[in-house]
Amino acid sequence: MLGQFRYNDGCVVARSQEAKAIGIKMGTPLFQIQDLVRRHNIEVFSSNYALYADISGRVMSILEELAPRVEVYSIDESFMDLTGVANAIELEAFGLQVRETVQQWTGITVCVGIAPTKTLAKLANHAAKKYRATGGIVDLTSQVRQRKLMSLLPIDEVWGIGRRLTQRLQADGIKTVLDLANTHPKQIRRHYSVVVERTVRELNGESCLSLEEVTPTKQQIICSRSFGKRITMYSEMREAICQYTSRAAEKLRGENRSAKMITLFMRTNGFNPAELQYKPSLSAELPFPTDDTRDLVEAAMRLLKAAWRDGYRYMKAGVMLSDLYEPGVYQPSLFNEAKHRPNAKALMSVIDQINNSGKGKIFLASQGTQKAWTMKRERLSPAYTTRWAEIPAVR
Structure with a gap:
């Protein structure tokens, strides 16, 4: 088997590194890559949302035990506040502890990026995933290491820099992350936006994005x-x-x-x-x-x-x-005759x-009860953690 990916029995929604390497793109309809799947003997799984949510919850709870403050950023990503941790243990050793604990308790392999700002931490995490020699842990507290990594990465690897903004920056000669970090923040604000200015400041070690322990209210x-x-x-x-x-x-x-x-x-x-x-x-x-x-x-x-x-x-x-x-926040109109249902x-x-x-x-x-229209999940992996009947047996 070379690689694997998950899909919603329609389009690709997640890929392993091996699947990415042979050119499988995110969002590609499955029928368009059937030849690739057969040729490389790729394993295909249907989306298992209940399993992913449960595993995510377990991983996040472990992180909350290991760090004083944690922001759950997405289902598979979080920010940890390491203030004071360096007084007790080297940060890279702490990153290894996080990686090994999550691996041992859940079976999930995580990568750890350590840096003084969120934007730099995202770059460190990217490097931890991309470069195997790092062992899945990258410490960017050193400015020398920060600038070395930024010189190697294209501008579109920066958190929050999308495709259109990348094109504008490249047209202005800003091609690497280091190019962006070397620009003057006020000049960037004048030509782009205050958001990009904050990104430049974050790349230079100035924290502009605070940790959000309380999940923002959905809009x-x-x-x-x-x-x-x-x-x-x-x-x-x-x-x-x-x-x-x-x-x-x-x-x-x-x-x-x-x-x-x-x-x-x-x-x-x-x-x-x-x-x-x-x-x-x-x-x-x-x-x-x-x-x-x-x-x-x-x-x-x-x-x-x-x-x-x-x-x-x-x-x-x-x-x-x-x-x-x-x-209790909404104030109805004086002439609104609509009434809530009782109880x-x-x-x-x-x-x-x-x-x-x-x-x-x-x-x-x-x-309805038959629901023949429901999403196909013919390659659904077992719900290892949420159904008793699907717990794997060890012999």
Whole structure:
């Protein structure tokens, strides 16, 4: 086997280093690389979101035990505050301790980048992954090492420097990370933005981005999936949208927020120009912010009725909840006659408790029971950490 990657039974969503090396790109439809898969005997896995979330939680909890303060940046990345750690242990030795502890307790291999700022720490982590001689740990507390690494890396490796900004910087002769670090911050601010100025300062060891121990409040909640088969029937799309809206409502309540805006979107297969293309996106404002699944599904059904067109083969759909409010913050209009459903909070709370207990599921009948449209996951790896029946046996 040479390499592996994960996909949502549609497109590639994660790749091993070996898969990257032979040219498999992120987001590539699986059908376009079947020859590569067969030729190199590549292992393919379907996305297993429950497993990833559980493993991520375990890794983050270990990091929180090892460092005084931790910011969980994403499902597979975090920042650790190492203030005072160097008084007890060398930082590179501490990085090794982190790597070995996570490996021993979860089986997950992590790379550790150590530096005085977040931007430099991201570069150090990149180097720890890219250069095997580092052993997965790079300490960039030394300015000499910082500048040596920056001279080797292209500008697009800097955290927050996207494709368009890279093109602008390269046109101005800034091609390496070191080129950017050597520019004057005020000049960068004048020609680009204050955000890029902060990046320059961070590259020079001046911390401009503080650690965020509390996860920032989400501005929107999206739930969408590709279908296991093309949807051509309104009844099946209705089930899917109801399911996605119900899941989005669960996430909304988990954030202790209510939404006043809902958006529905659908699309056909853009990779097949032979098919008729249709990509509707409609939004509706609710009378008042709500986290009640019934209110949100009712609004989503109205949008679906307006957006649906017969004769198309729909590949993907989803809903987005936005304009989010904390409980008790929204001030309704004096003339707003809309009323909340009685006991809605208590009902939603009971439903969530049952659904999270592992003892059963309560759902709206409109979500359907057969769900032939659900996302295919024919190469799903076992849920090693969340299902008793799939725990690996050691003999």
